[in-house]
Amino acid sequence: xxxxxxxxxxxxxxxxxxxxxxxxxxxxxxxxxxxxxxxxxxxxxxxxxxxxxxxxxxxxxxxxxxxxxxxxxxxxxxxxxxxxxxxxxxxxxxxxxxxxxx
Amino acid sequence: xxxxxxxxxxxxxxxxxxxxxxxxxxxxxxxxxxxxxxxxxxxxxxxxxxxxxxxxxxxxxxxxxxxxxxxxxxxxxxxxxxxxxxxxxxxxxxxxxxxxxxxxxxxxxxxxxxxxxxxxxxxxxxxxxxxxxxxxxxxxxxxxxxxxxxxxxxxxxxxxxxxxxxxxxxxxxxxxxxxxxxxxxxxxxxxxxxxxxxxxxxxxxxxxxxxxxxxxxxxxxxxxxxxxxxxxxxxxxxxxxxxxxxxxxxxxxxxxxxxxxxxxxxxxxxxxxxxxxxxxxxxxxxxxxxxxxxxxxxxxxxxxxxxxxxxxxxxxxxxxxxxxxxxxxxxxxxxxxxxxxxxxxxxxxxxxxxxxxxxxxxxxxxxxxxxxxxxxxxxxxxxxxxxxxxxxxxxxxxxxxxxxxxxxxxxxxxxxxxxxxxxxxxxxxxxxxxxxxxxxxxxxxxxxxxxxxxxxxxxxxxxxxxxxxxxxxxxxxxxxxxxxxxxxxxxxxxxxxxxxxxxxxxxxxxxxxxxxxxxxxxxxxxxxxxxxxxxxxxxxxxxxxxxxxxxxxxxxxxxxxxxxxxxxxxxxxxxxxxxxxxxxxxxxxxxxxxxxxxxxxxxxxxxxxxxxxxxxxxxxxx
Numbered sequence: 001x002x003x004x005x006x007x008x009x010x011x012x013x014x015x016x017x018x019x020x021x022x023x024x025x026x027x028x029x030x031x032x033x034x035x036x037x038x039x040x041x042x043x044x045x046x047x048x049x050x051x052x053x054x055x056x057x058x059x060x061x062x063x064x065x066x067x068x069x070x071x072x073x074x075x076x077x078x079x080x081x082x083x084x085x086x087x088x089x090x091x092x093x094x095x096x097x098x099x100x101x102x
Numbered sequence: 103x104x105x106x107x108x109x110x111x112x113x114x115x116x117x118x119x120x121x122x123x124x125x126x127x128x129x130x131x132x133x134x135x136x137x138x139x140x141x142x143x144x145x146x147x148x149x150x151x152x153x154x155x156x157x158x159x160x161x162x163x164x165x166x167x168x169x170x171x172x173x174x175x176x177x178x179x180x181x182x183x184x185x186x187x188x189x190x191x192x193x194x195x196x197x198x199x200x201x202x203x204x205x206x207x208x209x210x211x212x213x214x215x216x217x218x219x220x221x222x223x224x225x226x227x228x229x230x231x232x233x234x235x236x237x238x239x240x241x242x243x244x245x246x247x248x249x250x251x252x253x254x255x256x257x258x259x260x261x262x263x264x265x266x267x268x269x270x271x272x273x274x275x276x277x278x279x280x281x282x283x284x285x286x287x288x289x290x291x292x293x294x295x296x297x298x299x300x301x302x303x304x305x306x307x308x309x310x311x312x313x314x315x316x317x318x319x320x321x322x323x324x325x326x327x328x329x330x331x332x333x334x335x336x337x338x339x340x341x342x343x344x345x346x347x348x349x350x351x352x353x354x355x356x357x358x359x360x361x362x363x364x365x366x367x368x369x370x371x372x373x374x375x376x377x378x379x380x381x382x383x384x385x386x387x388x389x390x391x392x393x394x395x396x397x398x399x400x401x402x403x404x405x406x407x408x409x410x411x412x413x414x415x416x417x418x419x420x421x422x423x424x425x426x427x428x429x430x431x432x433x434x435x436x437x438x439x440x441x442x443x444x445x446x447x448x449x450x451x452x453x454x455x456x457x458x459x460x461x462x463x464x465x466x467x468x469x470x471x472x473x474x475x476x477x478x479x480x481x482x483x484x485x486x487x488x489x490x491x492x493x494x495x496x497x498x499x500x501x502x503x504x505x506x507x508x509x510x511x512x513x514x515x516x517x518x519x520x521x522x523x524x525x526x527x528x529x530x531x532x533x534x535x536x537x538x539x540x541x542x543x544x545x546x547x548x549x550x551x552x553x554x555x556x557x558x559x560x561x562x563x564x565x566x567x568x569x570x571x572x573x574x575x576x577x578x579x580x581x582x583x584x585x586x587x588x589x590x591x592x593x594x595x596x597x598x599x600x601x602x603x604x605x606x607x608x609x610x611x612x613x614x615x616x617x618x619x620x621x622x623x624x625x626x627x628x629x630x631x632x633x634x635x636x637x638x639x640x641x642x643x644x645x646x647x648x649x650x651x652x653x654x655x656x657x658x659x660x661x662x663x664x665x666x667x668x669x670x671x672x673x674x675x676x677x678x679x680x681x682x683x684x685x686x687x688x689x690x691x692x693x694x695x696x697x698x699x700x701x702x703x704x705x706x707x708x709x710x711x712x713x714x715x716x717x718x719x720x721x722x723x724x
Contacts (some may be wrong), residue, residue, distance in 0.1 A: 025651075029671040032712070035618045052628035089668065091615045 002042050002051040007062045010052055015080045018049045020095075023063055023073045030089035031072045041095050049076075049099050057058055059095045078102055105626045106719025108634035115270065115289075115312050116287045116602035117639075119147045123309075123599065130157045130190070131160050137214045146220065149269045150308035154218050155597075156206065165209040170195050170202065177259045179242075185209075191631060192307045192597040194590040195244075195265040198223035206571055226254045231561065232577035233262040239566065239573040243589050243600055246276055247582035248286065250519050250536065252559055255286070257588075258576060266590060268276050268308055273298065275323045276582055282592035283311055285332065287320050290641075291644075292609075292695055296382070297321040297337055299641075300356075300606060306590050310602040312358045315640070317609035317699075321345055323389040331359065333398065335386050338363060343370065346384040348398065353495035355432035356606025362398070367411055369419040373428040374404040375450050376470030376478055388454045388464070388521075395419075401454040401464060401519075406447070406473055408464060410453045420495065422462055423447055425475045437500035445502045448489060449473075453521030453584065463490045463505065463533065465520035486515045488522040488532030488567075506532050506567050512544040513537075514563060521584040530570045533585035537561040593626040609641050610700030614668040618655060620715045627716035629711050635707065635720055639699045642722055644707075647690045653712050656694055658705035658722065665701065669694050700723040 005013065010021065022038060024031035038051050056057050056063050056071055066075060069087075076084040076098055113121075127142055135141045135296035140158035145151045156168075163185040168408055170193065172178040179195045189355050199222035228247070244257035244265055255276070257266035274287040283303050286721070290299035297319030303312040315318075318336035322345070325333040330353040338347045342410040348702070350360040370383035388401035396413045407423030421428075424447040425436040439445050448466035455463050466489045471479040477490045487507030493500050507514045516536030538545040539559040543554070552558045564585040566574040627633050633646035654669040669692050701724035709716050 029648075029650040029651055030668075033614075033618075033655070033668055034615075036618050040616050089670070090185045093615065 001047075002038060002053065005052045005054060007054075007059050010054060010062065012061070013050065014052065014076055014077050017079065018099065019077045020049050020051045020099065021066075021075045021077065022051060022053045023056055023059070023066070023068045023071050023075070024053060025071045028071055034072045034074075034089055037090065037092050039097065041099070042090050044092075044096060045099055076099075107627055109637070109720050110634075111637045112421065114313070114604075116147070116313055116604065119309055122146060122148055122600035123601075126155065126157075128336070129598070135159060137208065137212060140206070140214070140216070141236075142216065142218065144220065147307050147309040150266070151221060151224075152194070152196040152198060152264070152266055153189065153307050154196065154204075155307075156193055156204075156216070157188070157190045157581050158206075160186055160208065161187070165576065166191060166209070167207045167209070169205040169207070169336070171205070172259075172261070173200075176261045177263055177265070177446075179265075179547065179590060181596075182209075182281070183596075190597060190599070191219065192305070194306055195259075196220050198227070198264060202412070202489075211652060212591060216319075222544045224254065224267070224269060225711045226252060227256050227264055228562075228578040228580045230258065230264075230576070230578055232575070233573040234572070235260055236571070236573040238568060238571075241587060243587040245564060245576060245585055247533075247564070247578065248273055248276055248537070248587055249563065249695070250581040250583045251582040253582070257590075260574070261380065261575070272302060274321065276586060277324050277326060278302065278588055279326050282594040282596075284588070285324050285326070289389055290638075290695075290696075291693070292319045292611075293691070299608065301332070301571065303517065303682070305597060306307065307597060308324045309597070311401045311598055312455045312603045312605055313568065314351060314607045315604065315606040316349070316351065316356075317607055318347055318349070319360070320407060322387045325389050325391050326353075327391065328393065329353075330341065333389055333391055335389055339609050344382050345386045346370075348386070348389065350401070351606065354605075362411065362416045364400070364402075364409075364411075366416055367406070368409070369429075371409065372432065373405045373423070373473065375404045375449055375473065376475070381627040387519075388701075390454055392456045392460075394460065394547060399454055399456055399462070401451055403450045403452065405465075406449045406450065406451070407449065408462060419426075420493070420498075421489065422493065422500065424473050434498075437498050438443075440494070440497075440499035440501045443502065444505070446489070446505075446508070448486075451519070452519055455522065457490070457524050461490050461492050463508075463524060463530070465516075465522050465534070466505075467491075467516055467518060467520060467536075469517045470546075473585050481515055481517055482512050483547050484515055484544075485509075485511050486520065486534050488530060490530070504528070504530075506530070506565065507534065515544050516581075517544075517548070519583045521586075523586055525566075529567070531564065531566050531585065533562070533564045533582070535562045535564075535582040535584065537563060538581070550660070608697040608699045611641075611667065611695065611697045614655065614666045617657075617664055617666045618710055618715075619712060620713075622708055623714045624716070625716055627711070627718055632713070633709070633718065635718065637722065640699070641695055644694045646692055646709075647688070648692055648711070649690060653710070654692070655710040657697070657708040657710060657715065658696075658701065659708055660703050660705050663703060663705070665705070667694055667696060675687075699721075 135158040146155040168180040170179040201216045246257040270289045271421040287298045300314040302317040332351045346364040348362040385403035403575040410419040421435040450469035490504040491633040519536040564580040657666045658665040704723045707718040
């Protein structure tokens with residue numbers, strides 16, 4: 001499942017299970033491309049992971065809390081704990097591998 | 103639709119040179135050229151404007167001595183060619199923008215003086231800023247420098263005069279071969295900022311004798327083995343990581359004979375330097391084969407260490423570097439400092455070499471000068487130097503025997519590039535090629551990303567040190583990857599004739615796994631993007647201008663196939679500057695290189711920009 005979220009919902013929904021947070025910017029080409037990649041990842045991974053998209057401009061405090069220095073940044077959380085992070089555009093196999101190894 | 107974006111087909115440099123040489127030989131065959139009235143062709147191979155070819159016949163076989171007179175009798179170059187009746191002579195070392203005086207003298211006989219006029223030097227030839235030469239320095243060899251920013255490969259004589267340069271931006275190491283040609287990286291960028299298509303074997307005239315295409319591309323360094331085969335730094339063909347693979351190329355065919363992947367002996371992410379990235383985890387910038395130990399010594403900028411691996415097995419022998427932050431299982435490979443003499447570890451070093459008695463030298467850039475983030479030094483507070491270590495593999499101890507540069511502080515500091523040369527005991531060259539100032543101090547950001555900023559100053563200092571004394575020092579404008587001394591003429595074949603040979607093969611350009619589901623809109627890619635496509639024999643190059651933040655993907659499509667190549671429009675696309683020569687001043691300029699290898703068929707070239715898939719009006723057949 002992919003959903004666009006704001007800080008409150010993210011805090012609430014990321015406490016349990018596997019969550020892939022995508023910190024993106026609307027003014028970033030690789031972020032736009034990543035949206036298509038994540039749609040493909042979602043098709044393949046189904047219920048294994050919830051993909052939460054966080055617009056950097058609308059979630060600045062959260063971005064700062066997570067130490068986001070560039071976008072897109074993907075953070076994989078397991079029961080609320082960060083277990084893996086990547087920066088820059090990633091291809092589908094790399095993201096799926098990251099999820100499967102979690 | 104008949105419209106299309108700008109399109110051209112570009113012949114290879116080899117083919118262009120072959121056509122020029124063929125035309126010249128035809129002209130020579132048809133004319134009656136004598137010593138008194140020779141055929142003279144300036145820049146016969148199109149890329150060395152300080153060269154000429156002179157051709158004439160003599161009734162009898164005779165040797166010919168060519169003299170290129172130096173300005174004010176300084177820097178005169180003399181070379182004698184063997185006996186021939188047909189004399190096709192390379193003239194090297196001309197001055198730019200000058201009426202060069204050249205004498206042709208038959209052995210024991212007549213002479214003819216020629217005036218060869220050259221055009222002024224290109225603006226991309228570096229300016230000499232300072233030259234200091236002691237009387238002890240008498241070398242007739244030129245100092246060759248290869249570029250890291252926008253300048254061109256250039257050679258200066260000991261009087262500070264430019265005597266050689268090429269007009270195409272060939273880069274990285276110039277390796278003189280046993281046949282006295284040299285190897286250098288092609289000007290054909292494959293993937294910014296890391297690698298080029300391969301290597302040229304070239305004569306000093308600029309003639310390409312052989313072009314080696316390498317599937318994983320070429321970067322930084324190469325080495326000619328005793329049998330003529332070539333060790334080359336390259337990438338794995340998956341390109342998931344970069345600058346961590348070495349291959350042995352057949353000199354004859356360009357075929358890959360052996361491969362070493364550094365991921366087989368090291369773990370990416372262990373012992374990272376300040377410049378480490380997961381993709382560019384090792385950043386191999388130098389290569390040295392040692393026949394005494396049958397081993398390869400390599401310089402990993404992004405692990406702050408020089409490593410040595412066994413040639414046959416690829417097994418790790420030792421690591422020379424600061425052992426801090428490396429895991430326990432690697433500590434046995436490190437050396438312990440012996441004694442309490444002056445000692446510093448190298449950090450983000452370049453250009454390692456093994457001296458004849460087993461010493462290890464490098465250019466220690468000193469970038470960050472620590473492996474601990476909290477202890478990182480600013481560039482303005484650091485130093486770079488040439489350094490020589492003695493290692494003892496039995497006791498796993500290390501001593502610092504010599505260094506030059508620490509005492510000069512930030513004035514000699516290069517955050518990247520540089521090299522050293524060993525000429526004999528206590529006789530070395532140290533090249534600090536990446537000096538960058540921002541205002542009054544060493545720049546904390548790379549100059550290649552600040553081009554056009556008036557506060558940025560890029561310089562390069564090359565010194566030769568004999569028994570502790572600097573006998574030669576040259577400061578030039580711009581950054582230069584390496585410096586080395588070579589002669590223009592040699593006793594081998596200075597001008598082999600015939601068409602240059604293409605060897606090896608190109609790799610398959612990585613595609614983007616995810617394609618964007620979108621139908622063509624039927625419109626031509628708007629002119630405002632200034633898009634142009636240049637096709638070559640083995641690839642095509644797409645260039646355009648896009649605004650940061652646009653989503654761009656180039657598509658090759660036909661009825662049965664779709665291939666997508668994502669194009670980044672990010673402002674800061676590069677984490678390294680290996681091919682900094684090719685970084686555009688305007689970050690909106692994008693370049694995509696797609697190899698024809700791995701593609702089969704005829705494809706429409708289309709470009710997705712955000713929510714539209716445009717036509718280019720161009721078909722490519724692979």
